[in-house]
Amino acid sequence: MSATILWGKLYAEKLKSEARAKIIELSEKTGIAPGLAVIIVGGNPASQVYVRNKHKTCEEMGINSQIVALAENTGRQELIDNIEKLNNDKGIHGILLQLPLPKGLQKYENEFLYKISPVKDVDGFHPINAGRLSIGEKCMVPCTPLGCIKMMELADIPIEGKKAVIIGRSNIVGKPMANLLLARNATVTVCHSHTADLAKIAAEADILVAAVGRPNFVTADMVKSGAVVIDVGINRIAPKKITGDVDFDNVKEKAGFITPVPGGVGLLTIAMLMHNTVEAAKMQLLP
Numbered sequence: 001m002s003a004t005i006l007w008g009k010l011y012a013e014k015l016k017s018e019a020r021a022k023i024i025e026l027s028e029k030t031g032i033a034p035g036l037a038v039i040i041v042g043g044n045p046a047s048q049v050y051v052r053n054k055h056k057t058c059e060e061m062g063i064n065s066q067i068v069a070l071a072e073n074t075g076r077q078e079l080i081d082n083i084e085k086l087n088n089d090k091g092i093h094g095i096l097l098q099l100p101l102p103k104g105l106q107k108y109e110n111e112f113l114y115k116i117s118p119v120k121d122v123d124g125f126h127p128i129n130a131g132r133l134s135i136g137e138k139c140m141v142p143c144t145p146l147g148c149i150k151m152m153e154l155a156d157i158p159i160e161g162k163k164a165v166i167i168g169r170s171n172i173v174g175k176p177m178a179n180l181l182l183a184r185n186a187t188v189t190v191c192h193s194h195t196a197d198l199a200k201i202a203a204e205a206d207i208l209v210a211a212v213g214r215p216n217f218v219t220a221d222m223v224k225s226g227a228v229v230i231d232v233g234i235n236r237i238a239p240k241k242i243t244g245d246v247d248f249d250n251v252k253e254k255a256g257f258i259t260p261v262p263g264g265v266g267l268l269t270i271a272m273l274m275h276n277t278v279e280a281a282k283m284q285l286l287p
């Protein structure tokens with residue numbers, strides 16, 4: 001039997017309308033709309049598309065969006081100054097530094113991310129937020145893993161007691177995903193490039209999350225019959241064509257649920273950015 005396809009658009013629309021209701025409530029209480037600043041350094045074409053999409057979504061939502069576009073050759077201190085200016089800007093409640101940074105700045109990436117005020121850290125990348133997530137306290141949660149969880153919850157997919165396997169251990173996707181699933185009482189295994197018998201481990205998963213960055217990494221033999229397969233990967237295989245980490249056509253014949261790429265969790269990432277921006281604004285504006 002063929003898997004149920006989890007279309008991101010449906011869930012993203014629902015989550016955005018929830019955020020929209022909170023924006024209206026906030027503006028009735030305070031007269032203030034949430035403000036999101038996205039810093040983009042250099043001209044990475046994929047990043048430009050994402051930043052434009054984020055801006056468009058903010059406009060639809062009634063969030064004030066500010067794009068801070070800095071030159072490819074921006075210096076370390078200049079970027080820090082820009083972050084600090086936004087930290088001190090009362091109209092800005094969320095700050096996102098678009099990754100990847102240009103080559104010359106990559107070695108300072110963590111320094112920049114850690115300069116973003118934790119209350120404005122809508123990506124949830126600051127160690128305060130990562131730490132709070134790992135000990136189960138309220139915090140800003142990274143948008144992509146949060147979107148995956150919200151999608152499963154809205155689709156009534158049970159998590160408690162399930163075997164979850166995550167392929168990928170980045171601070172942005174894999175690790176926060178592991179913490180979120182653990183907090184919902186899944187039994188979690190995290191695989192990476194040194195994992196032995198990865199295919200065998202994956203094939204035991206009730207919930208399989210692929211966040212690797214390699215097209216067709218997850219093949220049908222690695223998937224348990226009826227499993228939930230969440231494909232986080234975004235791989236550009238032609239100038240205008242993206243694909244995920246999962247061999248979609250074959251895996252969909254075996255899985256119980258599967259997310260497509262494009263049209264899957266990527267759309268939830270943007271919806272969760274809106275959610276986090278509203279939550280950040282509420283934290284900063286309401287007593």
Ligand SMILES: NC(=O)C1=CN([C@@H]2O[C@H](COP(=O)(O)OP(=O)(O)OC[C@H]3O[C@@H](n4cnc5c(N)ncnc54)[C@H](OP(=O)(O)O)[C@@H]3O)[C@@H](O)[C@H]2O)C=CC1
Pocket residue numbers: 144167168169170171172173174191192193194195198211212213214232233234235265266267269
């Ligand atoms: N849909 C969305 O909204 C988003 C999508 N993405 C996409 O998700 C994917 C992952 O992103 P991100 O986590 O940032 O990527 P990273 O490159 O930071 O991490 C990739 C992970 O995959 C592991 N890995 C790589 N090759 C193998 C292999 N052969 N076998 C097992 N594990 C392997 C790495 O292991 P090791 O740690 O050992 O190196 C690493 O943990 C990318 O395609 C990215 O574009 C990312 C963010 C948002």
Ligand SMILES: Nc1nc(=O)c2c([nH]1)NC[C@@H]1CN(c3ccc(C(=O)N[C@@H](CCC(=O)O)C(=O)O)cc3)C=[N+]21
Pocket residue numbers: 049050053096097098099100123143144234242261262263264265266267269270
């Ligand atoms: N500081 C930071 N935070 C991020 O959250 C962040 C980042 N940097 N750098 C890049 C990655 C990637 N990412 C995506 C956002 C939206 C889609 C998305 O909307 N995808 C759609 C359309 C994709 C398309 O057609 O290009 C889809 O999958 O259907 C995908 C990926 C956020 N990231």
